[in-house]
Amino acid sequence: MSEARLREELCAIAADLFGRGLTHGSTGNISARTEDGGLLVSPTGSSFGRLDPARLARFDADGRHVDGDAPTKEMPLHAAFYETRAGAGAVVHLHSCHSVALSLLPAEDEGNWLPPLTPYSVMQLGKVRLLPYFLPGDPAMGDAVRGLAGRRSAVMLANHGPVVAGKNAQSAANAIEELEATARLALLTRGMPVRALDDAQVAQVVERFDVQWD
Template identity: 75%
Template structure:
């Protein structure tokens, strides 16, 4: 995809997420791989509702900042996904339902039960990571510690991060994460019927997903 088109697409998708309340204020960040192996990244302190295609931070294939505004302080988090997975985009939001659910879980617990096939297909297993101060490089180290096994993580008391094959896929997947977190909260204490182990196994096999037995 031509860089100019990618810049427009990133801003369009970010604005859509913002306008539907999936992130707010100047929260969230988004990045995407360019054809030459570099990155386009949302600048620090900017709103998803008002990103300027011409001011996105530009990195070359060696990770040098070569243009645009100063990038998000969460660059170590984005870099960790690009370095450990074959992905084309990373999105991080501060979406309310997923953050709320993270406050009711402990790291190591299942974050999202398999309530629908779509969450399994688009996200695989979502790893709940401990709390880190925003911008802490340790977040990137925690993602690297997963050795590329997860396309989606939840930062406790902070927000979800999802990597995808391209920016549209990453945005679709993070929306699925938020929708599933909402379903979990809506059915909390009601004993909802999740997918069976056999149904999950069928999805894992058919779509070649990463899922721990």
């Protein structure tokens, strides 16, 4: 995909997420690999509803900021996913309401934080790791992602929001929407006798769709 088209796509995806209330104000950030190995990144303090393709931060293949506005302060998160997941072509981070709300409640399993309520969260996300609270922009967030050694495509920052890496911007956006939808289901059914997928059903999904689940 040409850089001009990628710029337009990133802004269109961000505007769609914003328009449906999946992030708000100047929250959230998005990035994607360019054909030459560089990165396009949403600027710091920008709104997903009003991104300008011409003002996206541009990094070259060596990680130098070469054009556009200053990038999001959450660059440590984005960089960590690109460094540890060879197939990562895009990263999306939102402050989506239901996933943040679920992160405020006690977690049964921080290593597999999102309950397997439907096959689709398993298919698109694998296991989601709940990370502790960090000050926004803290480089330690990137260190925490690097500590997963590329084994997770999605993490949940406690009291903050989800971060998902995908092969391209649309797949990352689809996956983070699935995370938010599953978190909403978990909240709606909390305290009820839920019929979540059992271990055998999860194993079927993992095998059929070649999901990383270790």
